[in-house]
Every structure is written in structure tokens, then in C-alpha cells.
Amino acid sequence: MDWSFFAGVVIAGLLAGVMYSLVAIGFVLIYKTSGVFNFAQGAMVLFAALTFVSLHEEGVPFWGAFAITLAAMIVLGILIERLVLRPLINQPPITLFMATLGLSYIIQGAAQMLWGTQVHQLDLGIADVPLPLNNILISQFDLFCAAVAGGVVAALSLLFRYTNLGLAFRAAAGDSFAALNTGLRLPFIWAAVWSVAGFIALVGGLLWGARTGVQFSLSLVVLKSLPVLVVGGFDSIAGAIVGGLLIGLTETLAEIYVGPLVGGGIDQWIAYVIALIFLLVKPNGLFGQRSVERV
Amino acid sequence: MKFIRSEPAAFGLFLLLALAMALIPSDYLFDAVLTPFLAVSLAALGLNILAGYAGQVSLGSAAFMAIGAFSTYDLLYYIPGLPLLIAFAGAGLITAAVALVFGLPGLRLKGFYLAISTLAAQFFVQWVFTNFPWFSGGDSSGVVNAPPIAIGGILIGSPLRRYLLSLLIVAVLSGFALLLTRSRVGQSFLAIRDNELAARVLGVNVLKTKLIACAVSGFYIGIAGALWAYLYVRLIEPAGYDLNFSFEILFVVIIGGLASVRGAFLGAAFMVVLPLALSRAGAAIFGDTFDSGLVDISEQIILGVLIILFLRLEPQGLSALISRLGLKKKQSHPLPSGVSHEFN
Amino acid sequence: MELALALRNVSLSFGGVAALRDVSLSVRAGSIHSIIGPNGAGKSSLLNVLTGIYKPDAGKIILAGREYASLPAGRLARLGLARTFQNLALFKGLSVLQNIEIGQIHAERAGTFEQILHLPRARREAALARQTALRLAGQLRLEPFLDSAVAALPYGVQKRVEFARALASSPRLLLLDEPMAGLSRGEKEQMHDLILAAKSQWNTTVVLVEHDVHVVMDISDHVTVLDHGVCIADGPPERVQQDPAVIEAYLGVPQPPRQAAEIEQAAE
Numbered sequence: 001m002d003w004s005f006f007a008g009v010v011i012a013g014l015l016a017g018v019m020y021s022l023v024a025i026g027f028v029l030i031y032k033t034s035g036v037f038n039f040a041q042g043a044m045v046l047f048a049a050l051t052f053v054s055l056h057e058e059g060v061p062f063w064g065a066f067a068i069t070l071a072a073m074i075v076l077g078i079l080i081e082r083l084v085l086r087p088l089i090n091q092p093p094i095t096l097f098m099a100t101l102g103l104s105y106i107i108q109g110a111a112q113m114l115w116g117t118q119v120h121q122l123d124l125g126i127a128d129v130p131l132p133l134n135n136i137l138i139s140q141f142d143l144f145c146a147a148v149a150g151g152v153v154a155a156l157s158l159l160f161r162y163t164n165l166g167l168a169f170r171a172a173a174g175d176s177f178a179a180l181n182t183g184l185r186l187p188f189i190w191a192a193v194w195s196v197a198g199f200i201a202l203v204g205g206l207l208w209g210a211r212t213g214v215q216f217s218l219s220l221v222v223l224k225s226l227p228v229l230v231v232g233g234f235d236s237i238a239g240a241i242v243g244g245l246l247i248g249l250t251e252t253l254a255e256i257y258v259g260p261l262v263g264g265g266i267d268q269w270i271a272y273v274i275a276l277i278f279l280l281v282k283p284n285g286l287f288g289q290r291s292v293e294r295v
Numbered sequence: 296m297k298f299i300r301s302e303p304a305a306f307g308l309f310l311l312l313a314l315a316m317a318l319i320p321s322d323y324l325f326d327a328v329l330t331p332f333l334a335v336s337l338a339a340l341g342l343n344i345l346a347g348y349a350g351q352v353s354l355g356s357a358a359f360m361a362i363g364a365f366s367t368y369d370l371l372y373y374i375p376g377l378p379l380l381i382a383f384a385g386a387g388l389i390t391a392a393v394a395l396v397f398g399l400p401g402l403r404l405k406g407f408y409l410a411i412s413t414l415a416a417q418f419f420v421q422w423v424f425t426n427f428p429w430f431s432g433g434d435s436s437g438v439v440n441a442p443p444i445a446i447g448g449i450l451i452g453s454p455l456r457r458y459l460l461s462l463l464i465v466a467v468l469s470g471f472a473l474l475l476t477r478s479r480v481g482q483s484f485l486a487i488r489d490n491e492l493a494a495r496v497l498g499v500n501v502l503k504t505k506l507i508a509c510a511v512s513g514f515y516i517g518i519a520g521a522l523w524a525y526l527y528v529r530l531i532e533p534a535g536y537d538l539n540f541s542f543e544i545l546f547v548v549i550i551g552g553l554a555s556v557r558g559a560f561l562g563a564a565f566m567v568v569l570p571l572a573l574s575r576a577g578a579a580i581f582g583d584t585f586d587s588g589l590v591d592i593s594e595q596i597i598l599g600v601l602i603i604l605f606l607r608l609e610p611q612g613l614s615a616l617i618s619r620l621g622l623k624k625k626q627s628h629p630l631p632s633g634v635s636h637e638f639n
Numbered sequence: 640m641e642l643a644l645a646l647r648n649v650s651l652s653f654g655g656v657a658a659l660r661d662v663s664l665s666v667r668a669g670s671i672h673s674i675i676g677p678n679g680a681g682k683s684s685l686l687n688v689l690t691g692i693y694k695p696d697a698g699k700i701i702l703a704g705r706e707y708a709s710l711p712a713g714r715l716a717r718l719g720l721a722r723t724f725q726n727l728a729l730f731k732g733l734s735v736l737q738n739i740e741i742g743q744i745h746a747e748r749a750g751t752f753e754q755i756l757h758l759p760r761a762r763r764e765a766a767l768a769r770q771t772a773l774r775l776a777g778q779l780r781l782e783p784f785l786d787s788a789v790a791a792l793p794y795g796v797q798k799r800v801e802f803a804r805a806l807a808s809s810p811r812l813l814l815l816d817e818p819m820a821g822l823s824r825g826e827k828e829q830m831h832d833l834i835l836a837a838k839s840q841w842n843t844t845v846v847l848v849e850h851d852v853h854v855v856m857d858i859s860d861h862v863t864v865l866d867h868g869v870c871i872a873d874g875p876p877e878r879v880q881q882d883p884a885v886i887e888a889y890l891g892v893p894q895p896p897r898q899a900a901e902i903e904q905a906a907e
Contacts, residue, residue, distance in 0.1 A: 102602030498745025
């Protein structure tokens with residue numbers, strides 16, 4: 001048993017997992033504060049990546065493109081909330097899911113129309129060079145992604161727990177009236193929530209896009225966050241982190257070790273099967289609190 | 296507000312119209328429009344039984360169609376001499392069984408979780424058929440031509456015959472669906488969808504009813520897959536049953552109308568006709584620059600917009616819109632004029 | 640004296656907050672028994688225990704002569720228990736008539752295939768259900784609405800439909816969850832008459848959970864008062880009305896709002 005290889009695989013899996021956590025956290029944030037399932041996350045990530053890449057290709061410097069895209073994301077988020085999510089607020093979550101699916105289709109179509117169908121390369125300036133660490137080879141790029149994602153995750157957790165804004169977010173989830181007691185106005189809170197979601201989508205879009213090229217399978221990444229949420233619990237940030245790591249790790253391990261025996265491709269479905277097992281054994285996920293009624 | 300729908304009458308009318316279509320001498324009509332329309336309608340009907348009536352949403356319809364297609368192929372390949380219709384029925388039963396296996400975890404919990412287990416089914420099933428050549432009779436190329444088929448010595452080799460066979464199967468199954476939805480079982484589906492707790496307290500056997508919806512839905516979608524593979528594309532290939540296809544069937548159900556037998560047909564008609572109408576309109580307005588790529592893109596955008604509009608404004612879809620306009624007849628797909636002259 | 644329903648020392652708590660504490664009550668067959676109490680008293684928890692949604696931490700429930708640690712929600716209809724819901728639990732996809740008909744479903748014996756294929760036994764049962772439903776609709780003056788979709792009807796009418804649906808299951812015990820809520824004065828009188836009719840005409844024991852104390856005192860044979868999950872009074876209306884503990888609970892020392900809200904939230 002080649003332990004250094006194994007360690008390399010484990011680390012690669014965890015690094016991928018951090019990315020999943022990032023996307024899942026955006027989802028949990030919105031859900032915790034507004035009770036809305038934001039499946040538009042996928043569309044938002046795609047939009048963010050595409051906007052950024054096009055600006056960048058036009059020669060706009062990195063931070064300029066970042067700022068403009070962030071602004072666009074905030075506007076997009078607010079539009080989505082107003083036009084799609086809010087009118088459907090009393091519908092069952094599956095209706096919201098389908099509505100945001102429709103949204104993804106619109107964004108994908110519009111993007112293809114404006115920017116063409118080829119894959120756009122996104123160069124963040126980090127070379128994809130393996131970094132030897134104690135005999136273990138780690139991709140420098142993966143490490144960078146994980147560091148950024150991890151940083152954002154950590155920052156968000158702190159924001160949520162320890163700031164006034166975070167307090168307002170949590171209060172808004174339970175009781176809009178109580179949220180007002182924190183001294184922040186409700187529309188501001190919503191705008192802040194969607195801005196954070198937009199920021200996460202942007203970071204996620206950039207990292208994923210740099211990894212795999214900006215293409216339309218990016219929306220599939222977000223679909224993968226569903227198993228993360230099932231494993232971690234829909235309303236827990238800790239759950240999103242742990243769930244993401246778990247899924248990333250298991251996927252990579254399964255693909256590397258079991259994959260060759262069955263022709264590969266296990267990572268296409270293993271996350272969902274894990275989610276399935278969790279549904280049977282621990283339907284609330286590892287950290288979730290909402291009760292899930294059983295027959 | 297009147298609540299009764301005159302579905303049997305509409306059904307009869309639809310059948311007459313469909314039979315009348317058989318008189319039109321156009322292979323293109325059968326192969327490119329009517330047969331896929333029937334296959335998609337059947338799949339949408341199956342999904343509708345689960346989603347629209349019992350309120351459980353499946354995101355893996357395409358995978359179940361794949362199971363139906365491959366089951367038919369394997370039954371016919373590994374059991375020489377098996378009659379075609381038995382193979383189709385067998386494929387339906389196999390799909391129903393698999394649907395139950397994947398659906399069971401989700402059914403025991405509240406609605407949204409079925410979405411996850413069917414997603415698992417979608418990716419897993421596609422992977423299995425891609426990676427294990429046994430299902431394709433040992434062929435590992437990923438694409439197999441559907442072998443020629445016959446019923447009782449009559450070769451089903453022409454577009455017309457393929458259309459008639461589809462029509463026969465779809466008509467019988469739709470008739471059964473009408474019976475189902477108008478029975479106490481169908482009412483139980485709606486009761487569970489609208490208020491599961493009240494239904495349970497009244498004595499509805501919730502789990503059993505959900506399983507029935509799951510199994511019937513699987514059966515229908517499996518056969519739809521078999522029709523799609525054998526009578527439309529005439530290929531057995533896993534790649535054709537991807538997530539996008541699942542979403543499209545879901546869209547058919549939403550646009551056509553949830554909890555409505557005719558909704559499946561209306562939605563399917565819309566979906567089949569839309570790309571055709573778009574390429575016409577596009578060519579007419581923009582001329583030669585409007586290529587098939589643009590058709591795909593605009594179709595995507597239009598679908599997305601329509602989904603959101605329908606979900607917001609008319610969750611009962613086209614079916615309800617038509618009721619409201621006072622038109623009780625089941626609409627057959629409106630054909631863009633001139634299509635009968637077109638051969639590609 | 641036959642008991643339609645009894646609770647013996649039933650306790651229920653959610654994450655440390657006690658919703659019901661050692662509650663006991665006995666409901667005489669054929670009587671109208673009301674359960675009242677201020678907000679957060681535990682009325683909804685009690686109702687949910689009686690509907691089998693919650694399993695008590697301790698105590699027993701006696702229904703139809705048998706003892707249960709918790710009631711099986713799916714078998715309640717067959718045990719003769721029917722209920723209405725405060726927020727109305729009508730089936731929007733079915734018409735008024737269909738809603739009432741489906742109240743009979745627990746008594747139907749035809750199998751799935753028989754029902755789908757509309758075979759004779761299923762058709763007979765459906766016809767029987769229709770007859771019963773039509774009769775009830777007539778008695779509750781719902782004839783003009785039979786084929787309507789329920790969602791568009793006035794609230795008071797919807798409540799009558801739900802009542803009819805509950806009656807359609809031929810219950811021995813009817814649980815009414817805030818039947819007076821949201822009704823106009825005239826509608827309240829109608830509901831008042833319906834409840835009395837349930838007792839006299841349909842021979843059903845009625846258990847009411849209600850906020851409207853006046854109605855309760857007027858209509859009930861027996862009243863149980865809950866406060867903070869504890870039974871503080873139990874007896875005929877005249878006696879309960881005068882009970883100082885009851886008066887204090889309703890008019891006297893105000894409960895700390897946080898606790899009451901906690902209990903209510905936990906009970907949701």
C-alpha cells in the first residue's frame with residue numbers, strides 16, 4: 001500500500017470537498033435567513049464566471065472585473081429574489097427548484113447567445129504544478145483553490161456567528177420582527193444576504209471555472225451540492241463544511257481505488273448514493289435541525 | 296365554478312384524430328413529429344402520475360426511460376423468440392421495480408427528498424449502461440442499432456407502422472390512466488398531494504398509495520423509453536438519456552399541466568413542435584444566419600421563461616388555460632402549416 | 640358510564656420544554672367535551688397527541704376501550720376517530736362532493752385493481768360513498784357547491800365541507816380543532832347547531848379545542864382547562880367558570896410571553 005499516494009489522494013479529495021462546501025454554504029445562508037431554496041445558485045455561479053471571463057478577455061484588469069461582476073451578481077440576486085423566488089414563496093420547495101431550473105436555462109441560453117458556446121479558459125495566474133510535500137504530491141492549484149474557498153468559508157462562519165449582520169441574518173430566519181431589533185432594516189438585510197450569496201457564487205465560479213474551464217457543466221457542480229446538504233443538514237453551516245469535505249473525499253477515494261475496477265466514472269453518482277444512504281439512516285443530516293417527518 | 300372534465304369524450308376524439316393522421320402520406324410526419332410526440336406523451340403521463348397527482352417529484356425520468364429501452368433490448372436479445380409486446384410489458388415491469396427501489400427512501404420522507412433519490416438513479420443508471428457492455432449485448436461501443444422488430448410475423452419497419460404501434464400502446468395505457476385517475480386510488484393520490492396528514496387520518500394508506508404511484512409511473516416511463524428507442528431514434532444508447540432529457544420531461548409536465556392526463560399530451564405536443572416552429576420563425580425572420588445552434592439556444596431561453604411563467608401564473612399549465620377558454624376538446628398538436636411538404 | 644376517550648397522566652416535552660404535564664381527562668360517550676386554555680396552554684400539543692402526530696413521553700391514551708402508549712395516526716378512522724383542522728385540511732384537487740366522499744375511505748374494502756378497473760365491488764362502494772356524501776351535503780346545506788373546487792369557496796363553507804368530510808367517516812368521536820375560528824356571527828351559530836346535531840342526530844361524542852370561551856360554556860357538557868401544559872380545572876361549565884384558578888389563568892397574572900411562545904413554537 002503506497003501511503004504517500006494514498007495521502008495525496010486524500011488531500012486531493014479534501015481539497016475538492018472544500019469547493020463543494022463553498023457552494024453549499026451559499027445555499028445554507030440563503031435558506032437559513034429566508035427559508036428559500038436557492039437553486040438559482042448554479043445559474044448564478046455560471047453567470048458570474050461568464051461575466052468575469054468576458055470582461056477579462058476584453059482586457060479589464062482582474063480586480064476591476066471582479067468588482068463589476070460582483071455588482072452584477074448583486075443585481076442579479078435581487079432580481080432573482082424579486083421576480084422568481086418571492087412570488088413563489090408559498091409553494092413547495094420543488095416548485096422553487098423547477099423555477100430556478102428554468103432560470104438556469106435562461107441564463108445558459110442567454111450566455112451562449114452573447115458569448116458563444118466554446119469553453120472559455122480562465123487563468124488565475126496559478127500554475128497547475130504539483131507541489132511535493134513530504135513525498136506526497138499535491139496540486140498547487142488545488143491547494144490555492146482550497147485555501148481561498150476555506151478562507152471564504154471561515155470568514156462567512158465568523159460573520160454569521162459574531163457580527164451584528166450575522167445576528168440579523170439568524171434572527172431574520174426565525175422572525176423578521178426580531179431581526180429589526182438588531183437595528184438593521186429588513187431590506188438592507190435581504191440585500192446583504194443576496195450580496196453574500198453573489199460573492200460566494202463569484203468566488204465559486206472563478207475557482208471552478210479556473211479548474212475546469214468556464215462551461216455549462218458548471219451548473220452541474222451546484223447540483224452536486226444537494227448531496228452535500230443532505231449529508232450535512234440543510235440548515236447548518238458546519239454541516240455544509242463537513243458534508244462537502246466528506247463528499248469530496250469519498251468521491252475521490254472511490255474513483256481512484258474502485259474506479260479502475262469498473263471502468264471509472266464512479267464520481268458521477270457516488271455522492272448521490274451517499275446522500276441516499278443518509279436519507280435512510282440520518283435524514284436530518286449530520287447537523288441539521290429541521291425535523292423531517294417519517295411515515 | 297365547474298369542476299368536471301369531460302375527459303373520456305376528449306380521449307375518444309383524440310383517438311379519432313390520431314387515426315385520421317395515419318391517412319396522411321408523410322413519412323416525415325410520422326418519424327419526426329408524431330411518433331416522438333407519442334413517446335414523450337407517455338413518459339410525461341408516467342411522470343405526471345407521480346408528480347402531478349401524488350405530488351412526488353422525480354428528476355430521473357430519462358434514466359427510467361433508459362431502463363425501459365435497455366430492458367427491452369436485453370429481453371429480446373437474451374430470450375430469442377420472445378414476442379415484442381411481452382418484451383415491452385416486461386421492460387415496463389422491470390422499470391417499475393427499479394423505480395420502487397430508488398423511490399422507497401424518498402417516499403418515506405417528505406416530498407423534496409424523492410428528488411435526490413431520483414437524481415441518484417439518473418446518474419447511476421446512466422453509468423451502469425455505459426460501463427457494462429452486458430446490457431448492450433456485449434457491445435461496448437456505446438451505441439447499438441435497434442434490431443428490426445415484428446409482431447406476429449408483421450414487420451414493423453415503416454414509419455407508418457411504427458406510428459400505429461406507438462398509437463396502439465399509448466392509447467391503451469392512456470385509457471388505463473384515465474381509469475386510474477378517476478378511481479378512488481387516483482383521488483387518494485390527490486389527497487396525499489394536498490394534505491398528507493389529513494389523508495392519513497382519514498384512513499388513506501399513504502405509503503401503499505405512494506408506492507403504487509411510483510410503480511405505475513415507472514411502468515409507463517419504462518415503456519415510453521422502449522418506444523423512444525425502438526420506434527423513434529431506433530438506437531440503444533445510454534448517452535441519449537441524460538439529465539437534460541429528464542428536465543425536459545419535467546418541463547413537458549409543467550407546461551402541459553400537472554395532475555392532468557391531457558396535460559401530458561398538450562405539453563408533449565408543445566415540446567415537439569417548439570423547435571420546429573422556432574426554426575421556421577427564425578428562418579423567416581433572420582434568414583440563413585439562423586442555424587440549428589441558434590434554434591437550440593432560443594429554445595432554451597424560451598423554455599426557461601415559460602417554466603417560470605407557468606409556475607407563477609398557471610401551475611395547471613396549458614390544460615387549465617384551455618379549460619378556461621371553454622375549449623373542452625383535447626387539442627391535437629397544432630401543425631405549422633406546410634410541414635407536410637417538408638422532407639429533410 | 641361509557642368512556643369514549645380518556646387520557647391518563649400524559650406528559651410530553653420538546654427539548655426540555657414541557658408541553659403537557661401529567662394530563663388526565665375522561666370523555667363520556669355521547670357528550671360534548673371542551674378543552675380550553677390561554678395561549679401556550681398545550682391545546683395544540685394535546686390535539687396532536689390525539690391525532691397520533693406526537694408520541695407522549697409518558698402516560699396512556701384509552702380509545703374505544705383499548706389502551707395505547709401513542710395513537711396510530713393511520714388507523715384512527717377505523718378506530719372511530721375523525722377530526723377537523725384549524726387551518727382547514729381540505730383536498731384542493733378534489734371537488735366538494737369528492738372531499739366528502741373520500742371521508743368514507745377507511746371503510747372501503749375493494750382492492751387497488753378493483754378500484755382502478757372500476758370493478759363491481761369498487762363501483763358499489765363508490766356509489767354508497769356518494770349516497771352518504773349527498774345525504775350529508777344536504778344536511779349541511781352544501782348542495783349548491785357540490786361540484787365546485789374547494790379553494791374558491793368562502794371560508795365558512797369550507798369549514799362545513801370539512802365537517803361533512805369528518806362526519807362521512809361515521810366517527811364515534813369527533814375532534815374539532817377551533818371550529819369557531821374565523822367565522823362570522825351567523826356562521827358561528829350554524830357551527831354551534833352543527834355541533835349539537837353531531838351529538839343528538841349523529842350520536843357522536845365531540846371533543847372541542849376552542850378559544851371562544853363563551854361558546855364553550857354554552858355548548859359543553861364538560862370542560863377541561865389547561866394552562867402551561869397542566870390541567871387546572873375539569874368539570875361542568877358552571878363549575879369551571881367560577882373556578883378561581885381558571886379566572887386567574889385567563890384574566891389574572893400575565894404569563895411570561897417568552898415561555899408561552901416557546902411552548903407554542905415547540906408544539907408546531
